[in-house]
Amino acid sequence: MATAQKTRPTWRAWQLSVRAAAAWAVVAVFMFPLYWWISVSLRHDQDIFNKPPKLFTPEVTLKSYKVVLLGISPSSTSIEKSGAVHWGESSATFALPSLLDSVYIGVASTLITLAVSLLAAYALSRMRFAGHHHFIFWVLSTRMLPPVAVALPMFFLFREFGLIDTYTGAILIHALMNFPLAVLLLKSFIDDIPREIDEAAMLDGASRITVFTRLILPSMRGGIAAAAVLCFVFSWTEFLFILSLTQAGVNTVPVAASTFVTSTGTAWGYMAALTCAAVLPAFIFIVLVQKHLVRGLTLGSLK
Secondary structure, eight states: HHHHHHHHHHHHHHHHHHHHHHHEEEEEEEEHHHHHHHHHHSOOOHHHHHSSSSSSOOOOOOOHHHHHHHHHOOGTTTTTOTTTTOOOGGTOOOOOOHHHHHHHHHHHHHHHHHHHHHHHHHHHOOOOTHHHHHHHHHHHHHHSSSSHHHHHHHHHHHTTTTTTTHHHHEEEEEEHHHHHHHHHHHHHHHTSOOHHHHHHHHHHOHHHHHHIIIIHHHHHHHHHHHHHHHHHHHHOOOOHHHOOOOOOOOOOHHHHTTTEETTTOOOHHHHHHHHHHHHHHHHHHHHHHHHHHHHHHHHTEEE
């Protein structure tokens, strides 16, 4: 009996150790690409192409960040080494404006998307009208279209309204892109709020607007946070629409990063520095809403 009691804690401790080791292994697998990309951004150009590749950076340098974020001329950093791409002017590699454009477009499009989607989601959740289910399916079907299918029509439409290469056009196209997802996601959160709350408040004389602003919105902060994160991330990483609807006046991080790939080679150090710096604003945004994010992602999973 005593032997069995001693064996159980030992077996339990062994199970916990195996689970912990497996969890750390999974984390390492998913985090290694991020570590490697950061490592590339901190290397000299000749060290990026070492064969065999070195796991740790032999000598750390911030030259790529200085060129990309501070606009320092690449020629002044003496980077003309074998395997590296030489850029003649600092304007070709200065990408801080693109980073700021991405922040502005991402935040603005997310706010506009949430403002419109909340009203639409509340109407679809609480009101019934002819063709209600067909309308919901239509909203969903607009998300099924690949972006390339609507890129050319959007280009001609935006050109007619003078929205090519403008912040207004970039914000509008990202808001339209995220609208179907936000509406359906927010509708599912509102569906989880009992209708009896609305009915009781309206019996006491509250209007629809009062019910929506004072009862529904405070009850779905987690859902709003989850929708905001998804809309911001989709806007932050969107490439095709910005490439086709903008020129030199407006630029975002994905498009700016693509300019480091040329017919003569790829500036891996600059691309890594820009994309690593682009992770920070998205990370800060998620940290700001993390209080409500977990609850929003799990809302409705349990009844």
